Amino acid sequence: TEIDHDQILHNLNSQQKRAVTCPIHQSTLVLSGAGSGKTRVLTSRIAYLLKNCAVKPYQIFAVTFTNKAALEMRHRISQILPETPLNDMWLGTFHGLANRFLRIHFKMAGLKSDFLIIDPDDQLSIIKRILKEDVKENNFYTDKPKAIVNFINKCKDEGKRSTDLLINPENHFKQLIYSKYEKYLQQENRVDFGELILLTKELLDREIDLRVHYAKQFRFVLIDEFQDTSTLQMDWLKLLMDKDGSNQTVHNCFMAVGDDDQSIYAFRGAQCVNNIDEYLKALYLERENPEHIIKLEQNYRSTNVVLEAANAVIDHNQSRLGKNLWTDVKNGEQIGLYQGTDATDEAKHVVERIRDFTRGHPDIPLSQVAILYRTNAQSREFEQALMNAGIKYRIYGGIKFYQRAEIKSALAYLRLIQNENDNDAFRRIINLPARSIGKATLEKIESGAKQNQCSLFSFLQSDPSLSKQKKIVDFVRLIKQCKQTLEEQNPKMELYEQALYIFEQSGLMESYNKKEEVERLQNLSELCNAMKQFSHLYQTNDLTEYLSVVTLDTTNAQDGKLDTSDETTRVQMMTVHGAKGLEFHYVFIAGLDLVQDLFPSNFFGTCDIEEERRLMYVAITRAKRLLHMSYSQLRSNYGQQERCKRSQFISEIPTRLVHVYNENEEIYQPPKKKLSTVQPMNTSTQTGFVTGKNLLNVAQWNKRK
Ligand code: ATP
Ligand code: MG
DSSP, X not given: XXXXXXXXXXXSOHHHHHHHTSOTTOOEEEEOOTTSSHHHHHHHHHHHHHHHSOOOGGGEEEEOSSHHHHHHHXXXXXXXOTTSOOTTSEEEOHHHHHHHHHHHSTTTTTOOTTXXXXXXXXXXXXXXXXXXXXXXXXXXXXXXHHHHHHHHHHHHHTTOOGGGSOOOGGGHHHXXXXXXHHHHHHHXXXXXXXXXXXXXXXXXXXXXXXXXXXXXXXXXXXXXXXXXXXXXXXXXXXXXXXXXXXXXXXXXXXXXXXXXXXXXXXXXXXXXXXXXXXXXXXXXXXXXXXXXXXXXXXEOSSOHHHHHHHHHHHTTOSSOOOOOOEESOOSOOOEEEEEEEEHHHHHHHHHHHHHHHHHHOTTSOGGGEEEEESSGGGHHHHHHHHHHTTOOEEEESSSOGGGSHHHHHHHHHHHHHHOTTOHHHHHHHXXXXXXXXXXXXXXXXXXXXXXXXXXXXXXHHHOTXXXXXXXXXXXXXXXXXXXXXXXXXXXXXXXXXXXXXXXXXTTHHHHHHHTTOHHHHHHHHHHHHHHHHHHHHHTOOOHHHHHHHHHHHTTSTTOSXXXXXXXXXXXXXXXTGGGTTOOEEXXXXXXXXXXXXXXXXXTSSSOOHHHHHHHHHHHHTTEEEEEEEEEEEEEXXXXXXXXXXXXXXXXXXXXXXXXXXXXXXXXXXXXXXXXXXXXXXXXXXXXXXXXXXXXXOHHHHHHHO
């Protein structure tokens, strides 16, 4: 293979080598531009520690930005060190690591062992229910449920519980709902994403012995994409430096790698420059000391043209730490630029370019082509154009696969069978497929359970009048029987077989089949495929584990699976946020008319043009060889066409680097009016993947029966 032992260092330049081999008591910060090999340094450092410094896997705590990155890292390290079992290594995203931590210390954290992780969608429906049930007497309130969810998440990101908030008349209502929501989560043994991090941090803060234990265990703490660490995450990391319980941060060996120019999560509480200063302070590092801050200047990813464009754009930002990037790859091709008449035309052009490219480069897999956009809503036109051209694609993120009704219902069955106290899952499937359990019965169950302070499912079984009804008896038996079968299976069924068994027994598949809902069936099939891959990657058939991972995965843009052979034949589509850390041979940046209009000043507080520009920088620097930019003159908004203007970022790129495709056409001069409606971008609800084609066909399913 590409890597063998001595090659840990072979493939590195001298600065990278310095970072990888720095003394094991020395902490460092690697601060450098896109594509300069920061992630490679981090991976090599781990391999180096394990191989050359007698470090044990359990002594390593490494944070990546996505699960995909974590899997790739693990894979690379195991290639270098095939003999070393890596399961003890703590390598994952902040959320994944917090989950692992809380699964071990659930009691101390005030949770029950089978606590469930809820996603932003669940959050929203919980808030809606609280508003409906608990505060209906207070029918005058102006806060929308979504705004309340955002408020709560922001508080958690800042480490604040409802009781930590100062009484503020403006936020009074939101604060009230926050406290009700907290109580609900506690009662139901639920944990949302922010809570995972917050609980972990609070636990380490409170339990000195525990803190000291972990601070001693994790002698090596490594962090990728450091610029986007939130305040709360940073506080958590600082607790891992405390080896004697004094909170005076006796430090372990830390290595953080990042790029201030790629800080794109400020709206979510990441404070790049503050972070860097705090980090330096906590570790007694000096900004000017080259031993402490290592800078990498050679870019290995992109051509000179791509890099020059990226540098030219980011140079317009004032708040930068400043750095210099160069590349050896000369004679890069010019950057394509296309002005579409409308979004459909823009998409059509992009697809034509992709076609040309694949004809000219049959050796390069389609997965090396990526279409990047600002918001998920933009994907539709490209999906359509690609489908028309018969090109397969994959979407990372978006309200897609895991948010689809049938997937949620299927997962609800798994959840209820795994944990009978899961009331949300219960509500979702009690009458699905239809069992003529009507509204009145449901209300009776709800109020009865509330009175008896028990779960809906257990009330169902204990209530004398309900528990005699046939439809109820059947439902209870169904859940119990599935659970029992899964527990008694011998040999153990594979995870996806367990799921399939449940989908069959529950009548879910049959009901979709009857209604000929082919797409839903295909999605269930795809869910089984995903579970199979999960079992393979995580080496487990445990349902509880699957459910906690899937909830985390589905909300992170590019999380999921490592490339399988089929994946290489698909064009990749994702938001720019989701593309962080990735690279592609050919990158299309689409919708460059929208870029600055998407965040009007009232959406997140302020429209930060510098943050938008960093986003553009991230987008450009994903390209290895070819880059293409496009925008439209007209865009539809609730069916109404409007004129729009192209992004100023295009003009920030020197014209000699750009090849304009439709040069002869009149370039439209935009009117003053801006696009009025906004597609709010919400990275936290991005989900797994949607594939253009699915595998199961109904005939096959029928045969199985
Ligand atoms: P980003 O800021 O986008 O996360 P990065 O700094 O993490 O980028 P990497 O992804 O580690 O950069 O590296 C970029 C590309 O350059 C990868 O394909 C990597 O394999 C390659 N690379 C890194 N260092 C070297 C090197 N010394 N020699 C050859 N190729 C390298
Ligand atoms: Mg990287």
